[in-house]
Amino acid sequence: MTIIGETEVVEEHEHKHEEEHDHVHGGGEGGILRIYGPAILSFVLLMLGIFADNYWKPTFFTGIVRFIWYALAYLPVGWPVATRGIKLMFKGDIFTEFVLMTIATLGAFYIGEYPEGVAVMLFYTVGELFQDSAVNRAKRSIKALLDIRPDTATLVVNGNYQVVEPTTVKIGDIIQVKAGEKVPLDGVLITEGSTFNTAALTGESKPSSLRKGDTVLAGMINQQQVINLQVTRAFNDSSLARILTMVQEATTRKAKTEQFIRKFARIYTPIVVLLAVLITFLPYFFVTEYRFNDWLYRALIFLVISCPCALVISIPLGYFGGIGAASRKGILFKGSNYLDLITKVNNVVMDKTGTLTKGVFKVQSVKIATNAESWLPYAAALEQHSTHPVAKAVVEYAGETAKELKAEEVEEVSGHGLRGKINGKIVLAGNAKLLTKYGIQFPLEIESVTDSIVVVAIDSIYQGYLTIADEIKEDSAAAISELHQLGIKTTMLSGDKQSVVDKVANILGIDKAFGNLLPEDKVAKVEQLKQSPDAVVAFVGDGINDAPVLALSDVGIAMGGLGSDAAIETADVVIQTDQPSRIVTAIKIGKATNRVVWQNIGFAFGVKAIVLILGAGGLATMWEAVFADVGVALLAILNAVRIQKMKF
Template identity: 50%
Template sequence: MKEFILGLEGLNCAGCASKIEKLTNEIDGVDNATLDFVTKKLRVEVVEEDRTTGIIEEIKNIVKRLEPGVNVVEEITSVQYNHHHEHGDLDKRDIMKILISGILFAIPWLSKLDGIPRFTIYLAAYVIIGSEIIIKAIKNLFAKQPFDENFLMTVATLGAFAIGEYPEGVAVMLFYQIGEFFQGLAVNHSRKSISSLIDIRPDYANLEKDGEIIIVSPKEVHVGDRIIVKPGEKVPLDGIVIEGKSTVDTSNITGEPVPKEINIGDRVLSGFINNEGLIKVEVEKQFKDSTVSKILDLVENAASRKAPTENFITKFARYYTPVVVFIALAIGIIPSVLLGYNISDWAYRAFVFLVISCPCALVISIPLGFFGGIGAASKVGILVKGGNYLEGLNEVDTIVFDKTGTITKGIFKVTTIDSYNGVTEEEVLELAALGESFSNHPIGKSIVEAYEKEIDKTRIDNYREIPGKGIEAEIDGNMVFVGNKKLFEDQNIKITEKASIGTTVYVGKNGVHIGTIEVSDELKEGVIEDIRSIKSEGVKRTIMLSGDKEETAKKVSKIVDIDEVYGNLLPQDKVKILEEIIKETRGKVAFVGDGVNDAPVLARADIGIAMGALGSDAAIEASNIVIMTDEIGKIAKGIRIAKNTKKIVVQNIVFALGVKLIVLVLGAFGIATMWEAVFADVGVSIIAILNSVRALKI
């Protein structure tokens, strides 16, 4: 399976976008295709890689047939906003068409012309403003894709001419074109507003090379290179500060406005803005692996994961237009042919139906609403990987938390050391530190830090890490075990248990328990208020899963007011318990975690939320939402953004369908004219699109 991305520059018709997506999915060899109208990106998964070139050519032919003016660009890796000719950016020729047609339209009305001169002028105005739409309609008809706005406007306006309603035929086409222009302006405004929210891509890097500073693209910088970041500049790549000190604005990445102090040895992330001093940074990651690239990739690719509401509207639009067209046909034919009513009157009503039948308001505004919500979330440090997950947040009624690194800081310190069987506390700490010297676990690192001496790793043989239990190693020829109670039970070593609110690490040597080390963790600041805030957003049930002993986990859950708690869990135990929680929960279940061990649980949850700033790459990869600041309080903010987005989307659906339905009924009874029909089509679209922009507000 291979995926490729095509950029469709100049794609302005939402209905055509839907058709291109549908026809691409029908190509032999295509497993799945998703076209996002907002970003103009077509993602295609193919079954056989060697067929990619042929499939791309087929797609180009489809696009050429449906939208000849659209340019298909291969291997697009990011959202492109600077197209040569966007919808709404009319050139001089387009403006002249509208002006000339408008003047011609006014002449018969002002001079009160009649007969052939009147018809001739109206026809000239109609050809000038409508010829391009008529040509497109004919092409689509031959392409067996007739039901789009071009076809509907062509039939409706030609019909108006056929029954002698020349002014309305011209007016509908003229105001449709003007309305399309303003609709395009609204769409572009929305796109630009969203793009400005994620405009964190650095333009250049000051590379230090052979004693000189040269300005290069961030993509040309390699790991180990040294770059200079001047005051006011964006940090272009992730790295470690090796010279200088300053404060940085991290709001682009974390959403937090408070400046952060940085000194030699501190890590800076791409996208940070240097406020004050000159700093030199040693690059740790290439641009494609940097934080800013990951964020842009997550946000830009989010559009390919459509929300259920988006999928519903796409399917709805496919049936809505043909149904209305056939109803219009019935209105135009049945009363006049079968019942003897005036054919002109009922044909006019049918043409009103045709003008209203384009679902552009929904097809454009709903994706814009979700993309705006995703952009708003990214601005405050919440990266949502798709509209489906943003919409899913509305349905979360149970949140399951990991403890370490999520509820607590994950910064451990050795607080007490007990020794047994004639061994000193210093010896217990030394053996534990040697045993944990290869470990990346926060508890192991805290023991190594407490030892404060250089570790001679040549003393260690046969090192083995046992997930969820601890360490087994041969040290100076002695078999040493460092870990929890389960590890010692597996080895049949009796231990002297100790009650503690911290994490208890037992140390054994040659089958004997020789000591116990207590390591304490701290609650994150504001976590109690954060849990309260999450519950206020409608989350009915909170649960905590922990690998720590039951007593410690219960103590923490009581302090922060979490409803249920499970302790002494291995990674596989967490997955099993989460599956049971999902089965007994009516709404969606979210899991919040940060460690490598949390990746399986994050992947299994309905919505996996990773603590991204300090979290592991595995956890971020497995999750659906990433919190860049490790603050669980951002979850409540994310739910609020999701609710606001959903509210706006529902408003657009109710408003668009409501107005169209009312005008359809009025049109059927002969009350609504084509003027109301144009408003129900283009006017409603513009209002719905402008309403979608409100999703950007946080």
């Protein structure tokens, strides 16, 4: 268990590699001297011993004196590894790298190769220290996220200000945030406005200007003036808390490659131990001048080389680096398995509103039917019960006219609109399909309107409609173009009418576009795409009605900035910036991570195989074995760390 800030992150590696490091090296809790002191002491004693071997051996440095000296050099680095190996053996985990290193080094002592025995354990320990350092570096982006959590909130009570812990603030309370302070909880801005740094949440350095009534999220930094917020979510339910939970849990969901390597190491290590035993004793039956110590030395080299730590640590580190690199770009992968899967995506299916368009609607025109009464306040009163961007546009346009009206028995007709009772009248507000469903006649001209539309009926009589327009996001066209360059097909699914969908698809260059879809229709379209045996489908959406299709797709991607909680919870990848171009960035990060992981696998297996053969043939010494184990591990780690420095 690793404790970061106030949050405990349990990383249950099947091989318990990182947990074992903590036991061996003290977990970083005893300061630099406690961590690096044993290796430094062992190195100094080893160097003095080698010096004595060359200059004092004939006169003084022989026999028991030489053995005790090298034993003292061995203990600081060998004892923690040996004791950990013994503990794991009692737990039934016999073939671990700790046991391998202990057997190999004690065997070297047995045949009188004291310096090599100390050197193997010393370099192994140094390699472990480098690995720990690399893992900590990979965690920094997540630690940085945890560090942005505010420790206090300024509560406004009857004009008085109280500094309290954010966890004690309730929904509906008013809090004050001064210029330069972090916003402690999600809330609605009740003062005129300010500018906010959202980099901690989205990875975007560009400040965001918010006005009265806009949503402000925990973790943003107020840059301009003193503001007041009305809290809309408790501390543990805030957007920031949700992000931290998702990133932390991502380390527990392993990629298939990572799972395979860990399972492979469990089979591979005992086989190599058996081969080492055979290398020691089998030549007795075939070699005329059999010398036990010579063949034991070859077997010990074989054991050192066989240690699988280069793979067991560098591969998880590669995935961890990919998750960290993505989080700095405002992209949250919920597991390393999705880093792998996103590289195989060949079909990206997208929702329109809020995904490719801004979802900020404005009423363009109002068409009133002949002899119709003033129906706009009725429509606005009903639409107040919906969170859909179109509904918000109607409410905003109507202003205060609907203030005195109260809608009752409101029912959402999925994919159609709303039905409710106002002042004893049955009011319908939605698309043309809603009126058709209830058998209400309307003019055919409605079908030819290209913008989004809200049709209204009162007591089964058509009253008129509003046209509403949305705006395409600035980077939508570039995102579609880059997806095509990667050989990925694009499809747009929308509940909006076909004419609106076609218009957006033509502007962006999307391959296929389907409108007039209910949530179940979107599911059917994705199911249809997935029928192809080689299809790997990613769906990108933001609304609560997108949750079923997000769950069905191979990779569900949610727009997390303005997206619904249901969509974010269901998705496998969350894009905090709401930018379609980050879909391409996520794929590129996945490909880079996958490339580095396979480079490490190939390099580690290649070098180990060569030195294993040389060691078995007596052509490699213990020093080559150290390079094949520790050296390869370090090179693999450095390669994995590259992911965090790449530009995407």
